Structure formats: C-alpha cells, structure tokens
Amino acid sequence: MNKAMQGRIEEDKVIFGEIASSIGFLLRLAQVRVFDAFFDKLARHGLKPGEFTMLWVIGLNPGIPQGLLARKLRIKPAHMTKLVQRAVDAGRLTRTVPDDDRRTVLLTLTPDGARFVEEKKPEFLGYLPREAVALDAGEFETLIRLLQRFNGMEDAR
Amino acid sequence: MNKAMQGRIEEDKVIFGEIASSIGFLLRLAQVRVFDAFFDKLARHGLKPGEFTMLWVIGLNPGIPQGLLARKLRIKPAHMTKLVQRAVDAGRLTRTVPDDDRRTVLLTLTPDGARFVEEKKPEFLGYLPREAVALDAGEFETLIRLLQRFNGMEDAR
DNA sequence: CGAATTTTGTTTACATGGAAACTATTTCTA
C-alpha cells in the first residue's frame, strides 16, 4: 500500500488510457514530431514554417488582402501584422494600400521574396515523407486526405 | 498588367497549391480547428488541455517521475516545471522526492486532483466527435488509428 | 446627408512554451 513499498516506481510503459484516442492529443503529438524533424533538417537554413507558408500563398495569390490571408492560414490578425512587418523588413514582401479601399493591405512578393520561395520550395515540401516511417505510402496518402477532409478542404486546391 | 487594372482583387477562392498536401500545414490547421472547438465549449470551465492531460496521465500512473512524464507528453522540462508548480499551487498535485534518488520528483494526484480529473473527464473526452463533421464515423476512426501509428503508438496503450 | 455600425489593420500588454545556463545528485571511471 505504501508508496515506498512498491519497489519499482515506473518504467517506460506509461499508461495513457482513453486519452490515447483523443484527436486533440494525437494531433499535438504528431505536430511536435513533424516540427522536430523539420528543425533537425531545415531550421538552420533560416526557414520558419509559418513564414515560408505565408510567402508561398502570397506567391500563388499575388495581391491577396492581409486579412483574407490571415483567415485562410488561421493566423490571428495581430500576429499577421508582425509576420508581414518582418517580411517587409527582410525585403521579401510589398504592402500596397489600394485606392478603392484604403483600409486594406494587399500583399505581393518582391523579386527577392519570389526567389526565396522558389529556392526553399524543395526543402520545405520535401522534408515530410521520411517522417512517415511507421506508415506505408498508401497509409500516408490516406492520412493526408483525411486531414484535408477534416479541415474542410474538399478538393486539393 | 497593372495591379489596379485587374478589376477584382481576390475573393474566397485562395490557391494553396502543393502546400495543401503538406503534413505539417494540415496538422496545424487541424489542431487550430480542434482547439477552437474546445475553447468554445470548455475553456470557460477552467479546463486547459495541457493541464488536464498532465493530471490525467498522473492519475493513471501515480508516482511517475516528472521527467518521464515530460518525455511522454513531449513537453520540455522547463515548461513541465511550471505546469507542475501551478498544479501544486492549485492543490491538485503532490511532489515527492524519494530517498533512493533525491534528484527526481515523483508526481501524484491529491484527492482534489483526482476529483477534478474525474469530474472533467466526460467533457474533455467528449468534445471531439462533433468536430468530425466532414468525416463519417469510419473515417474518423481511421484518422485516429493512422495518427496513433504516425506517433509510434502501436497498440492503444 | 450624417450619425451609428462594421470592417481592416495596428498597438499594447500578457500568456504560453522553449533554449541555455545553472544547481544538486548520482553514476562512472581511472
């Protein structure tokens, strides 16, 4: 009964119980795993996932309003302001306030920004499949598709 | 050619391109989605996912060393120290330094802590399925299993 | 029209979480 009595304290078989099937918990663990793999390989190249994703999407949607971009990437406006500011300072992004609505800010890549995206693209998009060690190609494909559906991304836009 | 010339600026069909199949991006979106749903329903009850998960696992593994718990939950030691401190202050957790290794800290729920976990369990474990709006029961089940595999959680421990 | 409301983005103050450096204890090794 006594704590000190029970010899061994704990080894590496920790029980998770029902939480092992909690979507939130599983997503968090998966994300940390991907994150770690990402930083092991790419962070030293000055590549931050959020920053790169933002530039990538702007590259595909030149002139996108800052707020729309924030909603699509699920980034809060306050944070978006800072991300944009940094990218502008780094010379990768241009802010434009259009005449027909002087509240909004339209975002476009600078030539440097476009070059940056083009250059880092293979590393960024290629760092993931090796992560799927425990999953075969088909399972990984299924996981991707299910996550897309989960996120309401019906087609692969 | 001119930006101002092209009439419409952008509407709600934003192009993601290849990043729409990036595991990291998809996981982030999914987690934000789950997080939002969680807070809409439960945050007001003073329930924080990380804190609850920690208490939950300690409840299932009484006397678990703090470091082992941190590794299992993928929480950094520095942060774990703070989480534990808060839970101790809230009267939900007990820290014990055993005589046979006075470096380690063993964690156990207080009666209050156990009551808290028991009480919040249904809300915490039940907030998720409704989120799977876009997925049917079988797909959701598959997603859970694939995420477990992805995380190296072979059996449902 | 002109006041009230909504939309868009910024600023400030704070919370969350991690890296690096540090302390204490235990284990290894010469």
Next chain:
DNA sequence: TAGAAATAGTTTCCATGTAAACAAAATTCG
C-alpha cells in the same frame, strides 16, 4: 575513492502568438 561525466530539475531570458483596446476607413440606415 576522488574526480569526471551523466541525469534531473529549476531559473532566467527570449520567441511566438493572442486578446483587448484602439484608429482609420467604409458602409448602413434613420
């Protein structure tokens, strides 16, 4: 066994990201 190395946790400082309050411009509506 004494010194070196490893392990466990804490502390300090910093990066990331959010909420709340705000400012400016556009829209609504009486």
